[in-house]
Amino acid sequence: MQTGRRQDDALTGRSALLIDDNAFMRRLVRSLLRQFGFDDIHEAADGSEALLRVTERQFDVIVCDWMMEPTDGYAFVRSLRQHAVPAVQTLPVVMLTAVAAQNKVMAARDAGVTEYLVKPVSSGKLRARLIAALIRPRDFVVADDYVGPDRRRRDDVEYQGTRRRLSDRLRSLTDEEGEDWANAAANYATVLRGDIERMQVELAGIAADARPSFEAWRSVHRMAHDLKGQAPTFGYVAAAEIAGSLERLLRPAMQAPDMLERAGERRLRAGKTHVEALSLILEQGITGRSPETDALAERLNRTVERVHRESLL
Known part of the structure; x- marks a missing residue:
């Protein structure tokens, strides 16, 4: 399989x-993004910094995470x-995030997100969302209770009409991974080790x-x-499952900090x-995954x- 840079004419120069x-x-x-042909890429570490960036120059598209501090992706999109x-x-705005809960996806849609992509990500999935956002944009709606792309869009895999989402049609295409992607995957063990140590x-x-x-x-x-x-993006499926369990362990206390006073030793x-x-x-x-990691x-x-049970007592 060819591993050189693959560029989309539709994305080149963006x-x-x-x-x-x-x-x-x-x-x-x-x-x-460079692999797809983007030649002007700027970065921001959170939504507040990004709001300053968008006033300084014009961009063709924004790729945004949800969970950031002090201003997260949801608040950024609402302000935008x-x-x-x-x-x-x-x-x-293409929101690229690990937040997969249905109520969060709907909230992002209602805030005005253009495309929503849940991690783990592949180059093919990201490319499809970018093409959908840039080449087949939906009408933009400005109303009293909503500002953003028209939300009236079919998402039926059986539907084959003219309004079928381009990203859905592209989903089954072969995903050619570039050298940059392979290098990132090879380096991910170092990133994972650093997070574990922190x-x-x-x-x-x-x-x-x-x-x-x-x-x-919270950290x-x-x-x-x-x-x-x-982690699943780079093949670390077992690590992702354990991290997901740890995230579930702490989620209730993040939503209600007073719970930290309960079951403290067991939680630690x-x-x-x-x-x-x-x-x-x-x-x-x-x-x-293996039988041992599943156990x-x-x-x-x-x-x-x-x-969780002890925290409710």
Whole structure:
């Protein structure tokens, strides 16, 4: 299979603003955009910085993560769609995120997102969404209760009419991965190891504190969330499953911080167990699922349920 750069005439020469607080993901997506033919790519680490960027110059498209601080992708899109400058207000936004809950997807749609792509991502999926956003744009609607692309779009796999989504038609095409993608995958073990070490540091700090540290727990939750979405992209399916379990362990407390006062010791032990499991599978070179990793995931999930039950007492 040819691994050289593949460019789409429709995307060649385009400009993009890439918004993500994870430097590794920015490098990866930047390399893919270059592979597609984009020649003017700018970056921002969160929505606040991005809002400054869009006032400085014009872009053809924005690729945006959801979970960022201090201004996340959802808040950014809402602000963008209320911008006073029409050329800024109507910019197409492809949200590339690990947030997959249906209510969040619908919220992003209602905020005015143009295309929504859930990690793990491949170059083919991203390319399809960019083409859909740039080449077959939907009418832009400005109404009292909504500003953004027309939401009335069929999403029926059986539908073959003229309004069928281009991204749906492209979904089955062969996905040719470029050299930049392969290099990023080869380097991901280093990224994963760094995240594991940072989570270990945060958990050690939590153990040393007399009271639960919301900021430290939030940091662990964010890293687990990112790993859940990123790891499958590079073949680390087992790590993604464990990270997803860790993210579920902490999600209720992130939504209701007072829960950190409950089941504190059990939550800390469970958090450490999850991170130790991540470290072990990385050390052993385990990437895909197996009966052993499935059994480990099941034990971790039971631990999560026990913490949740104790937190409700």
